[in-house]
Amino acid sequence: xxxxxxxxxxxxxxxxxxxxxxxxxxxxxxxxxxxxxxxxxxxxxxxxxxxxxxxxxxxxxxxxxxxxxxxxxxxxxxxxxxxxxxxxxxxxxxxxxxxxxxxxxxxxxxxxxxxxxxxxxxxxxxxxxxxxxxxxxxxxxxxxxxxxxxxxxxxxxxxxxxxxxxxxxxxxxxxxxxxxxxxxxxxxxxxxxxxxxxxxxxxxxxxxxxxxxxxxxxxxxxxxxxxxxxxxxxxxxxxxxxxxxxxxxxxxxxxxxxxxxxxxxxxxxxxxxxxxxxxxxxxxxxxxxxxxxxxxxxxxxxxxxxxxxxxxxxxxxxxxxxxxxxxxxxxxxxxxxxx
Numbered sequence: 001x002x003x004x005x006x007x008x009x010x011x012x013x014x015x016x017x018x019x020x021x022x023x024x025x026x027x028x029x030x031x032x033x034x035x036x037x038x039x040x041x042x043x044x045x046x047x048x049x050x051x052x053x054x055x056x057x058x059x060x061x062x063x064x065x066x067x068x069x070x071x072x073x074x075x076x077x078x079x080x081x082x083x084x085x086x087x088x089x090x091x092x093x094x095x096x097x098x099x100x101x102x103x104x105x106x107x108x109x110x111x112x113x114x115x116x117x118x119x120x121x122x123x124x125x126x127x128x129x130x131x132x133x134x135x136x137x138x139x140x141x142x143x144x145x146x147x148x149x150x151x152x153x154x155x156x157x158x159x160x161x162x163x164x165x166x167x168x169x170x171x172x173x174x175x176x177x178x179x180x181x182x183x184x185x186x187x188x189x190x191x192x193x194x195x196x197x198x199x200x201x202x203x204x205x206x207x208x209x210x211x212x213x214x215x216x217x218x219x220x221x222x223x224x225x226x227x228x229x230x231x232x233x234x235x236x237x238x239x240x241x242x243x244x245x246x247x248x249x250x251x252x253x254x255x256x257x258x259x260x261x262x263x264x265x266x267x268x269x270x271x272x273x274x275x276x277x278x279x280x281x282x283x284x285x286x287x288x289x290x291x292x293x294x295x296x297x298x299x300x301x302x303x304x305x306x307x308x309x310x311x312x313x314x315x316x317x318x319x320x321x322x323x324x325x326x327x328x329x330x331x332x333x334x335x336x337x338x339x
Contacts, residue, residue, distance in 0.1 A: 039245055039275075039282065039291045045126045047243070047338020049295060053318045054331040055116040064109045065089075065327075068305045068319040069120060070297040071102035072240075077270075078296060079125045086119040098149070099300035101315065118318075124295055126243075131269045131288040142234075147262060150234035154301040156205045156313065157222050159230040163206055167227035177233050181261045181269070184227045185287050189276035192220055204237070204257075204301065204314060217274040218314065221259040224273050234262035238270070239316045240296040241334060249337040255316045256294060 051069065058065065071093055072080045085091060089108035096103055106118060142150075153159045170187045171180040188209075195214035196202065204218035206226035212219075221237060228235035242256040258272040272286040302311040305319060312319065320327040 039279070039293065040285055040289075041128075041245075041291075043128060043292060045243065045292045045339055046123070047248075047336045048121060048123050049241075049336045050334065051120040052333040053118045054333075055118075055320055055327070055329065056114075056331060057329045058112050058114050058116065058322065058327075060114070062112045062322050064323055065107065065112055065116065066306075066321045067104075067106040067118065069104040069106075069118070070239075070315050071104050071120070072122065072124065072295055072297050073100075073102055075296070077127055077129050077290065081123045081125075083122045084120070087117070089116070096303065096305070098304065099298070101298045101300065101303065103305070112322075126292040126295065128292045129270065129290045131266065142262065142268075147234045150236045150262065151229050151232070153226075153229070155311070156203060156207075157226045157229070157301065158206060159226055162210060163223075163226040164230040166210055167230040170227065171231050178263055180231055181228060181233055181263070181271075182287055184224055184231075185271050185273055185276075186283070188220055188224045188227070189273040189283055189286070190280075192223070192273075192277055194220075194274055194278050217255075217257045217272075220274040220277065221257055221271075224259050224271065228261050236260050236268075236299055237301050237314065238296055239298045239314050240294050241316075243293040243295065243336060245291070245293045248339055250335060252334040252336065257314070258290070258294075 049072075053067070053069065055065070055067070071083065072078065074080045083093075085093075085104065087106060089106050091104060091106040093102060093104050095101065104120065108116075151159075157163075167184060170183050175183065191213055192209060193214045194216065196216050197214075198212075200208045200212060201215040201219055204222040206219075206222040209215050209219035209223040210226075225235040225237060237257060237259060239255060239257045241252045241254075243252070244250065258270060258274075260268040260270050263269050269288050270290045271288070272290065276283040276286040298315040301314055303315045304311050305315075306321075308324070309319070309321070317332060318330055320330050
């Protein structure tokens with residue numbers, strides 16, 4: 001099924017995404033749960049998710065507004081369907097070419113209102129996942145050309161200098177790639193503390209995480225990715241939202257991210273080092289397994305939304321540009337309802 005093209009303003013658009021396998025930052029991050037036993041239960045979750053954006057205090061006389069939002073993919077972890085976009089302005093959904101993220105782009109020119117609301121909702125089925133089970137990594141194999149991107153540095157994820165030195169302290173040449181990835185995961189989840197105090201955390205800065213030995217999920221997984229890439233293991237950054245394991249509806253306060261590394265013959269293997277740090281009894285589980293209490297939205301760092309914009313550190317919250325200048329008066333609300 002083709003992705004939706006340009007839509008007229010003042011319309012509501014719904015497209016069925018079920019069965020369409022779409023290929024595969026932010027200021028806040030929220031915890032998932034304080035009950036470890038609720039995290040690993042072998043269930044699938046089905047729910048509707050709402051992503052709402054209000055652009056407020058649009059300056060009088062503004063002539064052009066552009067908005068970008070991430071749209072969740074369907075893949076081996078989740079199935080997105082019945083996408084609905086409600087907005088008074090023109091929009092389209094497309095895939096960017098580097099990471100194949102699905103992006104909603106909205107635009108209006110001429111006389112603009114003083115505020116604008118965009119509402120996106122979709123049904124989502126999220127699976128419990130194990131890379132070690134019968135279904136592990138099915139359909140998730142990449143070409144050598146694609147993998148080269150996941151062996152390269154990002155602006156905040158260097159793979160030389162201190163990061164490489166740290167990785168070489170943790171792994172040995174005799175280890176297999178799987179053993180190396182597990183050693184790096186064990187180092188990151190075992191030595192870093194989930195701590196959002198002070199300055200520097202939350203940017204996904206691998207050097208900050210390496211030196212401070214603390215941070216949030218972006219910092220944990222940036223260090224894991226940098227160390228993995230430094231020893232020749234492709235790794236990538238995954239961004240989404242957490243769902244409370246024990247609730248069937250409510251607001252979602254902030255994002256959650258995790259990482260994946262590539263293993264020849266097996267495909268992409270997920271890890272969640274920050275959850276493993278918060279719940280040490282689940283350290284083994286979060287190497288290769290994911291609970292269903294999350295929604296994936298985007299992959300990658302330094303994402304290019306538009307040639308005229310600086311690459312985006314990571315993509316989970318809306319990007320709003322008015323008359324070619326970034327605009328900050330944006331309110332977001334995320335909530336879900338289902339099982």
